[in-house]
Amino acid sequence: MAHDRQNDTYNIDVYTDYACPYAWATQSWLYQVQDVLGDRLHITWRAFPLQQVNAPDVDFKVWELANDGTSSTLRSFQGAHAAKMQGDDAFRRFHAQLFLRRHEDGRNLAGQRVLEQSAEKAGLDLDRFREDLKSDEVFKIIREDYTKGRQKLGVFGTPTIVFENGQGAYLKLNFRDLPADPVEFWYDFVDTVRDRPAVIEIKRPDGPQRA
Numbered sequence: 001m002a003h004d005r006q007n008d009t010y011n012i013d014v015y016t017d018y019a020c021p022y023a024w025a026t027q028s029w030l031y032q033v034q035d036v037l038g039d040r041l042h043i044t045w046r047a048f049p050l051q052q053v054n055a056p057d058v059d060f061k062v063w064e065l066a067n068d069g070t071s072s073t074l075r076s077f078q079g080a081h082a083a084k085m086q087g088d089d090a091f092r093r094f095h096a097q098l099f100l101r102r103h104e105d106g107r108n109l110a111g112q113r114v115l116e117q118s119a120e121k122a123g124l125d126l127d128r129f130r131e132d133l134k135s136d137e138v139f140k141i142i143r144e145d146y147t148k149g150r151q152k153l154g155v156f157g158t159p160t161i162v163f164e165n166g167q168g169a170y171l172k173l174n175f176r177d178l179p180a181d182p183v184e185f186w187y188d189f190v191d192t193v194r195d196r197p198a199v200i201e202i203k204r205p206d207g208p209q210r211a
Contacts, residue, residue, distance in 0.1 A: 007040075008040065009039075009040045009041075010037075010042070010163070011044075011164050012041075012042070012043055012044070012161050012162060012163055012164075013044045013045075013046050013161070013162045013168075014026065014027075014030070014043055014044070014045050014046060014159055014160070014161050015046045015047075015048035015145070015149045015155050015158055015159060015161075015162070016045055016046065016047070016048060016158050016159050017047075017049055017050045017073070017158045018073075018080075018098055018099060019050055019072070019073065019076075019102065019109075020050060020159065021103050021175050022158065022159060022171070022172045022175065023099070023158045023159040024099040024102070024103045024175055025172075025173040025174065025175035025178060026159040026161070026171055026173060027095065027096065027099055027159075028099075028175070028178060029179060029182055029185070029186075031092070031096065032178075032182040032183075033183055033186045036182075036183050037183070037186075045080070046145040046149060047138075047141060047142040047145040047146060048146055048149050048155060048158050049062050049073045049077070049142060050157075050158060051071070051073040052073075052146055053156070053157065061143070062074065062142070063139040063142045064139075067134075067136040067139070069110060069112065070110060071110060072108055072109040072110035074138075074139070075109055075110045075111075075115065076102075076109040076110075077138050078133055078136075078138050079094065079098060079109070079115040079118065079119070080095060080098065080138075081135070081138035081141065082119075082129050082132035082133045082135070083095070083119065083129065085128070085132045086124055086128065086129070090122060090123070090124050093121075093122035093123060093124075094119060096122075097118040097119075097121045097122045098115075098118050101114050101117065101118050103175070115133065116129070116130070153166070153168065155168075155170075156170065157170050158170075159171055161189075161193070163190075163193070167193055167194045167195075167197055168193065169192075
């Protein structure tokens with residue numbers, strides 16, 4: 001399907017986890033695309049905690065853990081929620097900073113200091129951020145995002161991008177070698193994933209193997 005590159009708009013949900021390097025790569029790429037397309041690309045970031053995906057106990061629920069600051073999964077999403085309280089632009093900046101702290105600096109996102117540093121670098125109101133960070137309101141959002149992604153859409157990992165028509169894909173980009181043509185790659189992705197539902201899976205071989 002040909003795209004009207006001047007007028008087409010896109011609304012996507014992205015299921016993500018701050019611990020995932022491939023989610024970081026996709027965030028970086030999508031922000032590059034959004035910088036060009038502007039309001040024509042609207043992204044809703046959905047919580048999809050890998051701690052829940054990988055839990056050996058079927059009764060485990062990450063969103064039922066204590067709000068005591070020990071879970072890096074919960075704290076990262078709490079931080080994102082607190083940033084969101086200061087507006088979409090604040091969230092966008094914080095979202096990018098949090099991925100950098102985890103994957104460039106190797107920081108544990110459970111720490112109060114790393115969350116505050118991310119908020120400072122993102123230009124947030126730090127006092128308000130600290131107060132909003134205490135809330136456990138995001139726990140319900142995590143549960144709802146995860147449940148919808150897992151049960152209704154069949155999401156199994158991060159990052160997974162879902163279009164308005166329900167078509168979506170799990171995407172692994174090389175986070176050290178992002179597409180040199182981010183917008184052109186975006187249109188290729190739309191063509192393949194959104195507009196060709198017959199394409200069920202594309203997976204590269206592992207490369208040469210020793211006998």
